[in-house]
Amino acid sequence: MSARATGAGVIGSDDLLQVLSTYFQAVYHGDVVALEGIFHPKAMLFGEVKGQPYQKTLAAYLEGVAARNSPAQLGEPFLMRTLFIDVAGPIALAKLNCPMLGFNYVVFLTLVRIDGGWRIVGKTLTHVER
DSSP states (O other): OOOTTTTTOOOHHHHHHHHHHHHHHHHTTTTTHHHHHHEEEEEEEEETTTTTEEEEEEHHHHHHHHSSSSSTTTTTTOOOOOEEEEEETTTEEHHHHEEETEEEEEEEEEEEEEEEEEEEEEEEEEOOOO
């Protein structure tokens, strides 16, 4: 995973990288239990994919992940990577590239340090042509 953390030396930055690693592995393998563990229960997901608006609650997102074949099940190579991370105190923004399932997703995760750990509170995404 390549990352440029502008909040270097921030307390809990290793924990933040672990959340991102868990996100990648959980999405790749379709592990809804792991995803549920890193998202805040009230997180929302927004975006646009091929001109279609995308808006889901966390519950709807997890249902979709559970219902689909995962990239791992389909034998897709793992190509997900962190493009950058910006940390300001208890908040962070991570920009990710997640090519999978025929899409080239650019994902922004907003994270907040809550009760000593990082949780994803928002996800925005879009598909961009390679």
